[in-house]
Amino acid sequence: MNAPAAAASPEWAIDAAGLRCLLGGRAVVDGLDLRVAPGQFVGVFGANGAGKTTLLRALLGLVPVQAKRLRLLGADGVSRRTHVGYVSQRDPIGADSFLRVRSYIAAAWQGERWGLGLRQAAQRALAVEQALRAMEIGDLAERGMDTLSGGQRQRVRIAQALVNPVRMLLLDEPLSNLDPQAQQRILHTARRLCSQQGMTVLMTAHDINPLLPHMDRVLYLAEGRGRLGTVDEVVNGPALSALYGVPMAVARDAGYVFIHPAQGFMAEGNVHCGHEHGEGSGKGQA
């Protein structure tokens, strides 16, 4: 009520222009424009080194970032990052510890505050209970972290990211090394969090196919730039060719998409004969 301007206008969950993320002095993401509406499920794709992880970490203020405009959850910069849950790509060493699942999730609750937090024990127990329910892992609550399967551990890690009241989830490769069933469980839960709780989810992945039925938007990163849109807008030959600076093609079959260089993976010997192998020529076109 105190801020009618902010309440009245529909705020973007992420509103960025000219985003530039530096990693070791090198601009991994350079000049990215990004507008994500609250409650959207965005799949983030791109080759290794395209800047998927760096982008997520930049939104959390863990990587130096420059931007013409950067607003996160209605506030300038990354000041609202405590409203964002983050699940990193690699399991932290604590993720296969002796702790029981309930205690592991609880360890994150208000973890940025000093003190023992003894007086908030009831609040904490409630928050853990809700996180367990959100990820449908109530049956794992008393299990030891070191007894979980990969898929179970991934759901526990997401539950830990949800234990604080967050409005956005940044999930870095949560599907890697999981079987299709475990992948689907995580995708269904993420979709439900978006639809029912208005959670905004950014999920990086290598294979676009498992995410096709679930995500609202695709963010494709390549060569430091990116393209955000619906699957049809982004995942097509011309859009991806502009992004990569080399001809790309998209094959569709039986509901699957397959992204590949237009000349094919095997044709390198023929294609590159007789002309310069410089990479810089293609870069400036987009």
Add this chain to the structure above:
Amino acid sequence: MILGLEYGFMRHALAAGSAIALLSAAVGYFITLRRQAFAAHALSHVGFAGAAGAILLGASAYLGLFAFTLVSAVALALTAGHLRSRDVGIGMVLMFALGLGVLFLNLYTANAQAAMSILFGSIVGVTAAQAGLSLGVCLAGLAALAVLYRPLCFASFNPEGAQARGVKTRRLDLLFLLLVAVTVAIAVPVIGALLIFALLVGPAATAQTLSRSVGGGIALSMLLGLAITWGGLAAAYTIGYPASTWIATLSFIAYALAQGWRAWRHATAPD
């Protein structure tokens, strides 16, 4: 009277031993959690060098202990992010400290007993002032740990998640290493630089095998530390032999039993 409490030296030993056991067990819980046992080991040897240097200069051993361990803790924390391998860096510090310690002892030839008591402790030689210092540092250390508790838990189990929520993990690492340094500094003269794991790592590692919660684990670790210290003192008083030996033995037995229990449970658990 039980445990010979009518003697001043036994009262001092019990007071200092209990204080050191409680602080070591609580701090040690996070040392094992954060896999910093080697850093703690190195700090105790740095403490040995500091104590030997202080004795050589005719100062209190504690002065050297606190100065050397605190400076080393800062050095370890500052270099942590830049070293390719932290273990190698710690090993180099450890080696250099021991080299210095040997030099100090070599220069101070008057009393070989001093070296023995720093290396293996002299719990029954504790003075009233030493017991008071140990109690004071124990209370201050536990209070500091309580302040650090939530971010330390979070950062120990999920450092990247903690950073994302704004926990300054490098500053936290420094504060925690300073706490380890202080703990080591009061523990070395009592339990000995070489036997410090008996109280710093043994009870914590045993508790982490037996308890799957953080609060319960820390409480169990502190209880085990107290029991080991009291049991060791009682055995030394009634049976004989050095108290340090008894404490190390009990610490080892508790750890071995816990590991055996876990192995047995894994073998018999329905899968």
